[in-house]
Amino acid sequence: MSARDEAVLAVESRSWSGPGPKERAIREQLGISPTRYYQLLNALLDDPRALAHAPVTVNRLRRVRDARRARR
Structure with a gap:
């Protein structure tokens, strides 16, 4: 697993108060769009x-x- 993969899992393991802070963290910490993150x-x-x-x-x-x- 790459460092980016581990960072994605770390972001996902945190508790978020809503989508705004999480999306901001994805952009700032990982440098990717939320779409790419998912x-x-x-x-x-x-x-x-x-x-x-x-x-x-x-x-x-x-x-x-x-x-x-x-x-579905």
């Missing part, structure tokens, strides 16, 4: 290295993703 994050959810690095965060996000897919 693309990278979604790919990380299928990466076994990400699961090994941050199992609680990855499993939580997988459950959220699976629930959204089931509603």
Whole structure:
């Protein structure tokens, strides 16, 4: 996993008061757009290295993703 991948997981593991502060942190800390951030994050959810690095965060996000897919 790259340092950027680890940084994406670190941002996602934090608690945010709303979308504004999180999007600002994504731009300032990672230097990417929120859209690109979510693309990278979604790919990380299928990466076994990400699961090994941050199992609680990855499993939580997988459950959220699976629930959204089931509603479609």
